[in-house]
Amino acid sequence: MSDLQLTDWRNHALALESEVNKVVVGQHTPIRLITTSIFARGHVLLEGDVGVGKTTLLRAFTRGIGGGYQRIEGTIDLMPNDLVYHTYLGEDGKPHVSAGPLLMSGENLSVFFFNEINRARPQVHSLLLRVMAERSLSAFNAEHYFPHMIVFADRNQVEKEETFEIPSAARDRFMMEIPIVVPNDDAIMEALVFDTKFHNxxxxxxxxxxxxxxxxxxxxxxxxxxxxxxxxxTLKKYALNLWKATKAPLDYGVKVSGVDMNRLVLAGASPRGMSMMLRAARVNAWLNNRTAVLPDDIHAVFHSTIAHRLVFSPVYEMRRTEIARDMLSGIINAVAAP
Amino acid sequence: MTKFIRFFSLILLFCATPLSALAIDSQDLPDIKEGFVTIKTIDPTQRVGYTVGDVIERDVILTIKAPYTLVETSLPIKGYEKRYRGQVIGIELKNIHHEKDVHKDYTTHHIKLAYQVFTNSVVAKNAALGPEYLNLINMKNNKDLVKYRIPSLGIAISPLAIFGAVKVEDNMSPMLEPLLMTHTQEKQWLKVALGILVISLLGLLYILGVHTWLPRMGGPFASAYRTLRKTPNSAEGLKQAVSKLHLAFNNTGAMSIFNDNLDTFLAKKSNFSPLKYEIQQFFALSRQVYFEPNATHDIGNNPSKWLVQFARRCRDCERGLTPTPLDSKAGA
Structure with missing residues (x-):
């Protein structure tokens, strides 16, 4: 029964990918990773410039999986209660309260998109992190549950003024950080600009x-x-070695150009991070019609599940993306299996 | 009584007459005509520097043609003191050894003469070995008795020690070659040192060649191939073989090689490009052995044998050779 179920669901998952690929072109890898996170039930950080199609991507997925889609913009004056309710004066001149983005879809909320999360204050982060972890919220003297919710958050990586960097403990709650970049293919770039179907x-x-x-x-x-x-x-041993290598890359001969490796890593991947990586790797194996996880499955999700969890010395934080990419590639190249 | 004495004297005279005839001094006999005797002497290379007690040997090889033959009683006598103008010169024949080879037309005599010096001088003085005179008799005519002279060999007797103020250069004989320093020992040491150097260089080459006797013999796949040939054909042996080949790929590519970065490996090591399909088969086998027992591969029922063939082909690629054709029965 399980085999049939797995096959049937895989066909649906691949159909969903295919549907999304039709509307968001040139993003096969991010789409595969988002599909993976949906089936691994993990929250996602999206990294990318403005206007690259993040919202479209999430809306397309939401349409494919059903359920409610809510979005909120991170601003410096955003308060936690703004996620829960709105207050306004009605036409009758009396104050009214309506559900905020978190409560609006009730238990049917499937995708919650927090745009530019690093513009919001830490108090907002705290609320969101609790909702992410427990998928529940106390408000109006009642407990509200969001059992099907996956949070997608976008970080503005360019502007640093009036932003609040998400602390490492908060980043660790996200299963993945997925980069969304403009496709390099000229034909796709031309289609995005000139094909009118992408305008609306x-x-x-x-x-x-x-x-x-x-x-x-x-x-x-x-x-x-x-x-x-x-x-x-063998796979477990391999994953364990990868984990150790994130903590002490020099022990595995991993070096990054221009970086003092003795000072670089303050903390490697967390146990939660490694378990999330294995969850994602299992989903990747399933999507590739395998019954067991291979090193290839781990490689497919290694960067996106581990890079944002690494804690570097402050002196290297400005080059975080580049250093994390090189270091994790070095780890994959250095650790053997079997 | 007187009669008896006369008779005895007559008998004695009669007996003594032939002896006296034979004891004729050789030097008084006529010389043998040319062509009947040839001589070859083997003389000592040292001609000077002899002193009391030294023994000097000289070989004389005489070939005497028929009808003449050597009167062997005329050979020099051991213990005879050489004289010059009646004076003893201090050289004595210490020993003589005579052999002969008799042929129909000629006879060859090998005469080895050993002289000993019994004189010395405070200054260097000339001396000579010989000459020696030999008597030859015509076998067809007993009255034809002739002599042959073995030429003398000039030598110099040297003092045991120089006394007084002597200028060596003035006292040096032009017959004495310069004394050279002996370098036999140095030559031997040089040979030993060269031997050690050659052995050291070979050892260095062996180390630099990653402990191999032939170039590129120590490549990762060459090593893997040698190991795989000895690996038992069992489940555990198969795991070891796959692991060994993974290690060879990793060492060759200087990174961990997986199915998902195989193209990077082949771009870096294009020698292995002809084996791309087989490498993919290998990774499929590795997947079944190490990660997913339910996975399938198309290698056949004897993957251990296939792996040995595969390792050999990889070794060929490693050495820049065209891979050995795959045995169609491998893996079957």
Whole structure:
């Protein structure tokens, strides 16, 4: 039964990918990673410049999996309660309260997009992190649950003024950090500019076949994937070595040009981070029609699940993206399996 | 009584007459005609520097043609003191050894003469070995008795020690070659040192060649191939073989090689490009052995044998050779 279930769901997952690929072109890798995070039930940090299609991407996925989609913009004056409710004076002249973005879709909330999360204050981060971890919220003397919610947050990496960098403990709550970059292919770039179908986002998203997946079944099926995709002893040992290498890269001969490796890493990947990596790797193995995790599956998610968790010396924080990429590539090149 | 004495004297005279005839002094006999005797002497190379007690040997090889033959009683007598103008010169024949080879037309005599010096002088003085006179008799005519002279060999007797103020240069004989320093020992040491140097260089080459006797013999795949040939054909042996080949790939590419970075490896090591499909087969086998037992591969029922063939082909690529054709039965 499980085999049939796995095959059936895989076909649906690949159909969803195909649908999203039609509306967001040239983003096969991010789309595969988002699909992975949806089935691994992990929250995602999106990294990319403005206008590269992050919102379109998330809306397309939301249409494909169903459920509610909510979005909020991070601003310096955003307060935690802005996520929960709005107050306003109604036409009757009396104050009114309406549900904020978190509560608006109720338990059906499937995608919550926090744009420019680093513009919001740490108090807002705290609330969001609790919701991410517990998928519940106390408000109006009641407990609200969001069992199917996945948070996507975008960081503005360019502007640093009036921003609050997400601390490493908060970054660790996200399963992945996925870079969204403009495609290099000239034909795709030309299509994005001149093809009018990409100009109207609403109409574009409407072309995605709705409800390819059932958002309220994802949690249950995620467990099926995790229990059916196995990891051999060799694979476990390999993952363990990767983990150790993130803590002490020099022990594995990993070096990054222009970096004092003795001072670089303050903290490697966390146990939570490694377990999330293995969850994502299992999903990747399933998407590739395998019954066990291979090193290739770990490689597919290694950068996106580990890079944002590494804690570097402050002196190297400005070059974080570049250094993390080189260091993790070096680790993959240095650690052997079997 | 008187009669008896006369008779005895007559008998004695009769007996003594032939002896006296034979004891004729050789020097008084006529010389043999030319062509009947040839001589070859082997003389000592040292002609000077002899002093009391020294023994000087000289070989004489005489070839005497028929009808003449050597009267062997005329050979020099051991213990005879050489004289010059009646004076003893202090050289004595210490020993003589005579052999002969008789042929139909000629006879060859090998005469080895050993003289000993019994004189000395405070200054260098000339001396000579010989000459020696030999008697030859015509076998067809007993009255034809002739002599042959073995030429003398000039030598110089040197003092045991120089006394007084002597200028060596003035006292040096032009017959004495310059004394050279002996370098036999140095030559031997040089040979030993050269031997050690050659052995050291070979050792260095061996070390630089990663402990191999032939160039590129110590490559990762060459080593893997040698190991795989000895690996047992069992499940555990298969795991070891796959692991060894993974190690060879990693060492060759100087990075961990997986299925997902195989193209990078082949771009870096284009020698292995002809084996791309087989390398993919190998990774499929590795996947089954190490990660996913349910996975399938198309190698066949005897993957251990296939791995040995595969390792050999990889070794060929490593050495820049065209890979050995795959045995069609491998893996079957």
């Amino acid at each position: 986002v609403d109409a574009l998203v409407d072309t995605v076949k709705p409800d390819v997946l059932q958002f309220d079944e994802l949690n249950g099926f995620s467990g099926v994937i995790q229990s059916n995709i196995t990891a051999s002893d």
